[in-house]
Amino acid sequence: MDTSDRSRGIVLAACLIALGIAIAGWFAGSALVRGRAADRIVTVKGVAEREVQSDLALWPIQFVAAEDDLARAQANIAITQKEVSAFLARHGITPAQVQLQDLSVTDTQANRYGGQAGGKRFVINQTVMVRSTEPEVVFTASQQVGELVEKGVILSSDGGWGGGPTFLFTKLNDVKPAMIAAATANAREAAEQFAKDSNSRLGGIRNANQGLFVILPRDQAAGVQEQRQRTKIVRVVSTVDYLLRD
Numbered sequence: 001m002d003t004s005d006r007s008r009g010i011v012l013a014a015c016l017i018a019l020g021i022a023i024a025g026w027f028a029g030s031a032l033v034r035g036r037a038a039d040r041i042v043t044v045k046g047v048a049e050r051e052v053q054s055d056l057a058l059w060p061i062q063f064v065a066a067e068d069d070l071a072r073a074q075a076n077i078a079i080t081q082k083e084v085s086a087f088l089a090r091h092g093i094t095p096a097q098v099q100l101q102d103l104s105v106t107d108t109q110a111n112r113y114g115g116q117a118g119g120k121r122f123v124i125n126q127t128v129m130v131r132s133t134e135p136e137v138v139f140t141a142s143q144q145v146g147e148l149v150e151k152g153v154i155l156s157s158d159g160g161w162g163g164g165p166t167f168l169f170t171k172l173n174d175v176k177p178a179m180i181a182a183a184t185a186n187a188r189e190a191a192e193q194f195a196k197d198s199n200s201r202l203g204g205i206r207n208a209n210q211g212l213f214v215i216l217p218r219d220q221a222a223g224v225q226e227q228r229q230r231t232k233i234v235r236v237v238s239t240v241d242y243l244l245r246d
Contacts, residue, residue, distance in 0.1 A: 041244060044188075046237070047186055047236075048183035049233055050178075052233075052234055053135075053232075054168055054169050055171055057139070058129065060130075061127070061129075061145075062125065062156040063156065066123045068120055068121045073122040083152075091140065092140075093130055100126070103124070104124070139230060165228075167229065172213060176213065179213070180210060180238065184238055191242040201245040204243055205241065206242065208238065208239070208241070213235070214234075214235050216232065216235060218231040218233055
């Protein structure tokens with residue numbers, strides 16, 4: 001091979017290498033552009049709230065009888081139990097909605113550290129649990145509990161219940177689908193506004209997180225407990241990533 005043929009071969013090889021580098025660079029640049037375009041997203045949160053009514057009420061009524069004689073204490077607790085049952089019946093709570101729970105007898109003299117001076121020896125605690133799917137009936141009855149006190153019933157708030165009805169909402173699954181749809185629509189509305197403000201078009205959903213459903217008191221103020229309110233607020237916050245297009 002003469003010198004001219006060798007030179008032409010070298011030039012051709014160099015041209016092919018340069019072309020290969022250019023093509024590879026174009027593909028790399030194109031992939032980078034596509035990658036950057038795919039990374040153009042907007043993350044928004046959609047909120048949905050709904051006011052609901054409690055559908056279950058739990059009301060533990062705890063009462064006490066104390067005597068120095070165990071038989072008299074038992075007799076008193078039986079009389080008190082009848083007074084409580086009559087009270088509930090007067091206010092529309094049926095026997096099927098009432099259950100006896102947590103009977104306990106304490107002998108204060110059996111306490112190794114000694115009982116309180118002047119206190120009764122035997123103390124009997126009894127709990128009547130009301131479980132009703134009519135929260136309004138239970139609430140109305142609870143507002144008249146003073147009638148029991150007038151009858152000589154000694155009420156107690158031991159046991160962590162706080163001395164009043166607890167109102168529950170148990171039908172969360174019934175409202176979930178509509179609330180998720182509302183939260184998603186709220187998120188899309190926010191994303192569309194962002195796309196408009198940034199001179200972009202809204203693409204599809206890249207990622208979505210439904211979020212947790214929470215039940216809150218309707219009146220959200222310091223010291224207000226959700227379980228004490230018959231009317232509640234169900235809230236869900238959804239997080240959605242949308243793609244943005246030019």
